[in-house]
Amino acid sequence: MNEISPTLGRRGLFKLSGGLVVAFSLFNPADVRAAPGAAQAAGAGPIPGGVPPDAGELFAWLAVHPDNTVTLFTGKVDVGTGAETALAQIAAEELYFPVDRLNVVMGTTSVTVNQGPSYGSRTIRYAGPQIRHAAAAGKAALFDLAAEHFKVDASALVVANGIISVNGAPSRSISYGKLVDGKKLTMEIGATGKSFDMVVAPQAKLKDPATYTIVGTSVKRKDIPAKITATYTYIQDLKVPGMLHGRVVRPYGVGATLLSVDETGLKDIPGFVQVVRRDNFLGVVAETEWGAIQASQMLGSVLDPQSPTSSQAKWSDWNGLPEQDKIWDTVRAAPGTDMEVSRNGDVDAVLKTAAKTFKATFQTPFQMHGSIGPSCAVVDVKDDRCIIYSGTQMPHEARHVTAKLLGIPADRVELIWYGAPGAYGRNGLDHAIADAAIMSQAVGRPVRVQWMRWDEHGWEPKGPAIVQDLEGAVDHQGNVIAWRHHMWLPTSMDTRLIAAALIGKPDIVGSAGVGTPAITYAYQFPNTDVADHAEGKVALLTAWLRSPAQFETTFAMEAFIDEMAAETGQDPIDFRLKHLSDPRAIAVLQAAAKLYGWEKRPVRGKRPAAGSGPVTGRGVAWVNRDDARVATIADVTVDPSSGQIKVTRVVVAHDCGLVINPDGLRNQIEGNIVQSISRTLHEEVTFDRAHVTSRDWYGYPILRFHEVPDSIDIVFVNNTPEYPSYGGGEPATCPTAAVISNAVFDAIGVRLRQTPFRPERVKATIA
């Protein structure tokens, strides 16, 4: 049981949390805290652990323990991507240390450096070099200690597996653990800048990548055995002493006002403690989880609420959402500013005179992150200090945000990070912290809040609905001579909190942001007009969802160019290649074609004969997402009578530069492919004028086992040290909708330009 004994204190907490046992049974995390000695639990000034360590100190990154194990501390987190293991490999490599004796502590704000949020395929790319340099500086520091120990020059030393020896005298050797002898690594290594741009230990001498033995190998993931045997501690599994269970009761309508709360019967629920009400924020707290669920249900937290006044909590009749079936008109009409992506030549002039012109509109709906585990946090607010337990992807930011929300100094807030179910962007995890903080503040005890499924589906921030218009022209030789791509992009960067809005302070933290153009044009067209209408919030609360907006922009761009290839009778890969000069883009398209066994031919695009059985087709698309290049080819089978699409075979060529852990990256790519097939075929958030109506897995279906492809084959391109490691967490999501749309056209000759491609839409398009 994961109960934390109060007598063990916070040190015990670390001992009992999953995966950290070795590190902290031998090492007191308080030692690496940078908090001043005068810190007190109550009153003014920083609490112990209220201030993250100084990035310029070696102990902020590494600890060496007497049993010759090492702990790597990183502000990055891993919610299923394998980043923990990959970062461990990078550190172990530079330290000349066995990766299986190197443990990783992630996210906890008192013992890790803020390296920026773990999002946007940026962990390996930005935190990788920071950790590589810190570990190289650590190895040099250990060599200095050994030189002193053996009274030799450091250049006379050699190292293998964390044991340093005098060259030529193997009997004169000492382990890192013995050398450090339990001491804190107080060496100054230097650091400048912040977050992603932080430069750590700039003077450190790095290993020659040609000699790598750990980086580039498929080290098995550190977290998986515990996850397979129920010994991993997800945030949902955490129990802290004195903890109460909270549930939120959200408004019936998104912007509704709470009129009254009838508490009749709540006191009869075993374990019921109290209702927490602040303005429009409503929650319940109980001694037991079941008690909290029962109480929240009486107040209206149910799958299908009937009306604003059908439960014991009464809400005003708010109907401020736009109509769902006109959402793209709403998006077009929303205020925003125009942002130019690419403009050259004169598109309008060419369109007037060109041999062949094209025009299409692409519409994509709100989609959700859809974590299998609803958002959860435990927060303990008392004496003007706050301890947060969370699996957020942005722990250091969440610490500051929560401090602002509660009106207490950030140095009196600590976030202790635990693993979480996959979030795939900013889902409800940060919002659950705010909910738990408000409830804990009200009851003076730690409160664990877990959202119900309908809270998650109904209230997690969504990926926005997007509309895009494309126009193009082709000359007599079949070359693209004009290209226009206009995007209407609502924000994917809204960082405001649901709870803050409910307590009447919507802007106390975060901002709405705008929909910046998530697109990279690598085609060489002589006349281009690519622009974004950058908008704020439209209809529902949104935030970043895997490959924010670039999943959608790639759909439009790569499906539209396929239309041009098809209409001019050209092979779709050749057609792309002749308009490309980016060697990495060309390389992934060629590698995918080779792995697939691509035979050149024009796109077929014939309508099936009446009564035809299932028809097969193939499609291709590629993307440059944050400097990674991905080309995907897939086969589909379309049944014209049912409208069912089945993706049967997928081939991916992936270039994110140097790969740290090949199998870990494959796992991510497979995940991107399956998830993006799901988003393409099934996923659409529905809503009425009051609230989201797709509030469970029937309302918002995702891909199931019977629909998975028969195979997903992957080839890496440019996996060499000449290329830095870019990110692999997102890019392979981007091409999929276009690939499937293009393959469906190849099979049955209809263009699907609106996701999801559900059977009824496919049938309607055929008819």
Place this chain on the structure above:
Amino acid sequence: MAQQTTGKPITINVNGRDHVIDAPPDSMLLYALRDNLGLRGPKFGCGLSECGACTVILNGNATHSCIMPLAAAEGQKITTLEGLGTKETPNRLQEAFIEEQAAQCGYCIGGMIMTAQALLDRNPNPTRDDIKQALDGNLCRCGTHMRILRAVERVANSNPATGTGTKS
């Protein structure tokens, strides 16, 4: 933790041991397993029997513990992920999941393993289609499906053919 309940305590048999649970009879088995017994294998995913994250094996059948009233579980033999093997000595199926690295976030995986274990107990040599059919009610959002299938197949293919299975 103070439990204030009505009604008499209920005894359930979990992973081979009887446990007296002090919780309302109409509360769901999932919360007894997680909150009263401190087990972590079964997860809360939906509370609606839609995702399979809470799956346990009850009298040999994969069962969604999130909608099973505690009273209905009385006297039944319940196995959770903890009952299969430990981190030091995982059972064959758990070993196969580790070999195939068949997890990303892993939140659904306990339910996947329990559903697959119930299938393998019933049919030691399932085909890929059998496995897909058995797991169709278990949702995975990370997209680990290909690996999960391979992990279950790894055990199915190493089991001696029974002649009663549907392996083709």
